[in-house]
Amino acid sequence: MDYSIKQNDVVAKAFKNAPNNNQMLSPKIQRDITECFAKEVLGHVMKEIGNGVFSLLVDECRDVSDKEQMAVVLRYLDKCGLVQEKFVGVVHVEETTSSYLKSCIDLLFSQLGLNLEQVRGQGYDGASNMSGEFNGLQAKIMNENKSAYYVHCFAHKLNLVVVAIAKKIFEVGDFFDMVSVLLNVVGASCKRKDQLREHHQEEVRKAIGCGEIATGTGLNQELSLQRPGDTRWNSHYKTLLGLSKMFSSVVKVLEYVEKDGTDTGKRRQARGLLKYFQTFDSAFFLHMMMMILALTNGLSKTLQRKDKDIVNAISDVESTKRELEKLRTNEGWDSLMRKVYCFCEKHDIPVLDMEDAYVNPKKPRQKTGINNEHYYRVDCFFAVLDLLGEEFNDRFNEV
Helix, strand or coil: CHHHHHHCHHHHHHHHHCCHHHCCCCHHHHHHHHHHHHHHHHHHHHHHHCCCCEEEEEEEEECCCCCEEEEEEEEEECCCCCEEEEEEEEEECCCCCHHHHHHHHHHHHHHHCCCHHHEEEEEECCCHHHHCCCCCHHHHHHHHCCCCEEEECHHHHHHHHHHHHHHHCHHHHHHHHHHHHHHHHHCCCHHHHHHHHHHHHHHHHHHHHHCCCCCCCCCCCCCCCCCCECCECCHHHHHHHHHHHCHHHHHHHHHHHHHHCCCHHHHHHHHHHHHHHCCHHHHHHHHHHHHHHHHHHHHHHHHCCCCCCHHHHHHHHHHHHHHHHHCCCHHHHHHHHHHHHHHHHHCCCCCCCCCCECCCCCCCCCCCCCEHHHHHHHHHHHHHHHHHHHHHHHHCCCC
16 A cells, blocks of 8 residues: 555555545555456566567465465566566465366466467476376376476476486485584574584684785685575585584584583584594595586576577586596596595594505495495596486486
8 A cells, every 4th residue: 555655646545534444554454455456467478478479487385374375487588588487376286186286277268368278388397297208287287288398397307417417426424414404403503503603703803914815805704504405405514514614613512512511412412413424434525526516507507597598508417427428537536526525634534545555434345355445436436426426317318
């Protein structure tokens, strides 16, 4: 109502003279007014599309009230030739079968005055009910419109590529499990977060005083350990980056929790975390995944740009694959190990001699027949790169 009063003098005068019991502020009337605004906005979008063509973007998920909701977005070119993506509504769906989703889309299109014949593209995730070749939503729409080509969301595909590493390489999965436990312990209370922030600020002040880091606009911003999202693996890069920069502060907080914590369970967890994160293994996997996620994070941001077309997207994917392939060279390995050794030296973490025989911590008495370099380079680093290459080729094939 405040907005309406500011925009229209007649409405403002009417409200000024209206009695207190007739201010049109009841929830029912407010919802009606909001719905009118929504119809005006949708009417403008439909007028902009007209009889033109557009792509259909759909995703469904459960809301906080445990109701399945389907979000619908239309992607089209406006009169100026610019790409527009407009959110046109959320539809409650009782089922997530492809047939039911298709009927909901038909109903929404009839309400908006649109036709399936106008659809020139479909963008969903890779769930079987959406992408199924014979009975998926995309197949049902293509049966009515052969020009509605389906493209699996590239950013979602990339997310699945990175998820595969954690699922199939146990050492990497174990590392991320420990990072998750670390975030639960360090970020369990506001007090610990404040401790972490204060310790890091003190570390930064010391580093500036010693001339180890430079000062300037935009430098040395306040950091925090961001909790990563399971459905967006590029967020893990920020978490690992924060962990590497705040490692000394994280150790101090863990030592405090172990010594003075009130929760016995958290104290045991802090002890185990200190033991794990002060090993060469943790330093190696931290920097290896930071190196890999830095590349995939950049690609993820590129793939989510509005002006990105499919040809340029594939070109960017190929470029990332070439960069990952370069990591297999001696130069890539040496660069990784320099970072690991420097990190270990800075934080007093014992360094392994790469020429020594590798000892399996699960079977310390059994001879492995390989040295440390073979294990970390071939069995860990190359194994991750090989799996990444396979996943990229499978999910971003020529078709």
